Amino acid sequence: MNAPMKITPAPVRKTIVVNAPQPRAFEVFTTRFGHWWPKSHHIGPAEMAEAVIEPRIGGRWYEKGVDGSECEWGKVLAWEPPSRVLLSWRINGQFKLDDNMDSAVEVRFIAEDSNTTCVELEHRITAVDGEALRAAVDAPQGWSGLLAVYAEAAQAE
């Protein structure tokens, strides 16, 4: 009788133009992910030493702590160099992999000319289980919780 609560939130969309050919933009975003991701934003208990996107479908997206611990963010769902990458984001409020979390980050790389690339990013959630949402919301600084609760109405205006 207790159907899981589902929320379909509005995605966060970002567009940025970089001065680089499309293949380089793709490469820096993915294989050099750990070089630019802000180290202040890590989900593991230890300070972040590096963050990695394994360059293949099914590859892991994870961070490595300074103590050697690894914390998984998600998986590579689509790997289409140099134009597109789709990553799952399956971290719940306990900072653990949770299949109830159905968040994904899609990044598209569009060549504008030989040395300019438009990068479009969309972070979306298709559905969230109530318990997962509760756990996420309860967690301090729960990013996944934040993602889950900004309902579609939030950007209706």
Place this chain on the structure above:
Amino acid sequence: MAYEMALAALADQTRRRVLEQLRHGPRPVGDIAARLPVSRPAVSQHLKVLKEAGLVREERRGTQHIYEIDPKGLGPLRAWLDQLWDVALENFRAEVGAPPKKGTGK
């Protein structure tokens, strides 16, 4: 910060259900209570907390209290996320613009 207050308000399961009832548009209190296994005074109390957290807003039409999701209230949550990706993507842009380091380039 505003989003922390919103998170605290949403930590309660019943409150999340009350908010869920407003996903598809404004509703009077009685209508919300009728759809939940919770008394009307309890629903009113939950709506008050949600309102204080800036998640819903209230409008009076005659004797009815109509509640709806406050897009401005959820704004801080979204802004926080926006900011995170803004920071990350600015770093990314800087990294792309930087000359490839020896040994790591193609």
